[in-house]
Amino acid sequence: MPDHSQLAGRRILVAGAGTRPSNDPDAPAGNGRAIAVAAARAGAEVACADIDTAAAEQTAALITAEGGTAHVLTADNADPEASAAMVAGAALRMGGLDGVVVNAGIGAGYGLAGTEPQVWDRVLAVNLRGPYLIARAAMPLLETGAALVFTGSLAGTKPGSSSPSYDASKAGLTGLARHVAAEGAPRGVRANVVAPGLIDTVMGRDASAGNTDRDRVAALIPMRRQGTAWEVADATVFLLSDRASYITGQVLHVDGGLSTLR
Numbered sequence: 001m002p003d004h005s006q007l008a009g010r011r012i013l014v015a016g017a018g019t020r021p022s023n024d025p026d027a028p029a030g031n032g033r034a035i036a037v038a039a040a041r042a043g044a045e046v047a048c049a050d051i052d053t054a055a056a057e058q059t060a061a062l063i064t065a066e067g068g069t070a071h072v073l074t075a076d077n078a079d080p081e082a083s084a085a086m087v088a089g090a091a092l093r094m095g096g097l098d099g100v101v102v103n104a105g106i107g108a109g110y111g112l113a114g115t116e117p118q119v120w121d122r123v124l125a126v127n128l129r130g131p132y133l134i135a136r137a138a139m140p141l142l143e144t145g146a147a148l149v150f151t152g153s154l155a156g157t158k159p160g161s162s163s164p165s166y167d168a169s170k171a172g173l174t175g176l177a178r179h180v181a182a183e184g185a186p187r188g189v190r191a192n193v194v195a196p197g198l199i200d201t202v203m204g205r206d207a208s209a210g211n212t213d214r215d216r217v218a219a220l221i222p223m224r225r226q227g228t229a230w231e232v233a234d235a236t237v238f239l240l241s242d243r244a245s246y247i248t249g250q251v252l253h254v255d256g257g258l259s260t261l262r
Contacts, residue, residue, distance in 0.1 A: 008043035016104030018055025040068035077130030127169030181249035197255025222257030
């Protein structure tokens with residue numbers, strides 16, 4: 001059973017709270033949706049933000065169906081005015097902010113030669129500029145003891161994808177989180193990165209569409225299986241909670257041991 005006391009009374013904004021559309025009726029939840037729902041199950045009031053309004057609405061509906069409180073916001077995180085309005089809107093609707101999760105992210109390009117400059121710029125805008133803009137807007141609004149969690153990736157620690165822009169953006173999140181952690185520490189505001197490995201999500205399935213042998217993929221992982229978005233969500237809820245009150249500026253890998261391999 002979920003621990004409803006872990007985030008009781010907290011007001012959490014999840015940017016990128018939707019799930020990528022899929023024609024598969026059995027498609028798994030994305031990390032953002034799982035994080036938003038898990039935060040609500042832990043007692044939080046949740047603002048579900050996404051560039052895809054319908055996806056955010058679907059996440060909010062899951063929360064309200066379970067008796068939670070959810071709000072829907074639409075914004076392009078890479079746009080300075082839109083991201084600032086999203087953060088301010090979430091704080092206004094909920095009466096304050098106790099936590100922010102920045103989950104929105106994209107991947108594009110294949111190798112250096114296959115990544116055009118405009119593709120590089122768009123991926124960095126969404127995956128790194130967006131988190132900076134949200135953190136910048138959120139910092140003066142966050143309550144003492146609040147927490148930010150950035151969704152990174154194993155690709156930010158070691159070569160993890162075929163996209164140089166994706167790898168670079170996720171590596172950059174570590175530096176951003178450390179700065180936010182240092183700047184927020186005097187007020188007790190924490191910032192950390194949760195870094196998933198091979199997680200069974202729609203985005204993950206799309207990225208590995210050329211390899212349909214799930215058992216072969218699982219064999220690459222020390223724990224011999226892919227993770228789920230719910231396992232990423234559990235780690236994120238922990239980092240948002242007081243149980244992580246003395247943890248800041250860190251990267252928490254949720255990867256079944258992949259980061260331990262050379």
